[in-house]
Amino acid sequence: MNSRFAVAVHILTLLEQQQGEPVTSEYIAGSVNTNPSLVRRLIGMLAKAGIADSQLGTGGGALLARPAAKITLLDVYRAVGEGELFALHRERPNPACPIGRNIQAALESHFDAASRALEEQLRRVTIADMLADVRKQDRRRGSHVA
Amino acid sequence: MNSRFAVAVHILTLLEQQQGEPVTSEYIAGSVNTNPSLVRRLIGMLAKAGIADSQLGTGGGALLARPAAKITLLDVYRAVGEGELFALHRERPNPACPIGRNIQAALESHFDAASRALEEQLRRVTIADMLADVRKQDRRRGSHVA
DNA sequence: CCCATCTGTATCTAAAACGGTTACAGACTC
DNA sequence: GAGTCTGTAACCGTTTTAGATACAGATGGG
Numbered sequence: 441m442n443s444r445f446a447v448a449v450h451i452l453t454l455l456e457q458q459q460g461e462p463v464t465s466e467y468i469a470g471s472v473n474t475n476p477s478l479v480r481r482l483i484g485m486l487a488k489a490g491i492a493d494s495q496l497g498t499g500g501g502a503l504l505a506r507p508a509a510k511i512t513l514l515d516v517y518r519a520v521g522e523g524e525l526f527a528l529h530r531e532r533p534n535p536a537c538p539i540g541r542n543i544q545a546a547l548e549s550h551f552d553a554a555s556r557a558l559e560e561q562l563r564r565v566t567i568a569d570m571l572a573d574v575r576k577q578d579r580r581r582g583s584h585v586a
Numbered sequence: 587m588n589s590r591f592a593v594a595v596h597i598l599t600l601l602e603q604q605q606g607e608p609v610t611s612e613y614i615a616g617s618v619n620t621n622p623s624l625v626r627r628l629i630g631m632l633a634k635a636g637i638a639d640s641q642l643g644t645g646g647g648a649l650l651a652r653p654a655a656k657i658t659l660l661d662v663y664r665a666v667g668e669g670e671l672f673a674l675h676r677e678r679p680n681p682a683c684p685i686g687r688n689i690q691a692a693l694e695s696h697f698d699a700a701s702r703a704l705e706e707q708l709r710r711v712t713i714a715d716m717l718a719d720v721r722k723q724d725r726r727r728g729s730h731v732a
Numbered sequence: 733c734c735c736a737t738c739t740g741t742a743t744c745t746a747a748a749a750c751g752g753t754t755a756c757a758g759a760c761t762c
Numbered sequence: 763g764a765g766t767c768t769g770t771a772a773c774c775g776t777t778t779t780a781g782a783t784a785c786a787g788a789t790g791g792g
Contacts, residue, residue, distance in 0.1 A: 442673055446693055464766090475753065483769095495760080495768085496760045496768050497761050497765095497766060497768085498765070499767090526591060527591075528589065529593060530589050544592075550711050553707050555704070557703040575684075575688075578684050588779075624782090629740095640738090640740090643739080644789065646788090
């Protein structure tokens, strides 16, 4: 559904590639193929989470707030607000029904377990890994052509 | 976001409790606290996936299509169309950028790993487990009052 | 054979989320 | 002071979801 996570990882990988050089939202938007304003909105979320930072004025732009090896995909996932994977019933189920009054608690424990499994996977990968992956892909792509 | 998964599990747990007796969409809607038509829509999805079945006419209603111990939460998850957890960029990233032309492939492999971890958790729990959980919860709830 | 029951499905509406876009004030560099 | 760039608010069109109504068709009972 939500492409914010993918775009945020894209942005951060790009920042890491620039090694501390501030990158403008317009440049980033050119790589992502979207709008500079949308990029700034995302960077705002990342900044609020302590992942990215930005400098105003001429020569300004965005940069990583800490080493790429210390930024996990889980950090990013949470920063862009992908909070709840599963939703419970919109209306509270009927408390007069034995199933109705207990199903949500039962669901929640399994939802939590599944969410934790997913997050554990995301925690294993960092932005540094992502840049390495991208570079490896690019080398492979090059040899295809040659 | 999407409460279909929670409601579908609720419905199936209710069906299992009735042990082969057809249950009307109106009765189910009473437990879920929603609309009979919405329940029928969901049961339609479950039927298409071979999980539930229904009988028309007087005395009709929905029932499980196979033993509850053979219906996993993953089956239900897929039946109600919770297909893709992660989305890639809406617009294709700039192929002229080294990051842009490789980021999606890199993302996909990690997205797949995370999705698989989540699905593996869901596969471990069946509708029979859910009914057992609900009953255990209910006993605990009873002793609270007493 | 007819009637009551219940499903299956189509349609409509309201609300929410998302991405895309424009606009502009404020901060910073030169 | 001029030019640059961010931060943020506002708005729109699209899509998704859930809630609701309506009705044709199948089924079973009398």
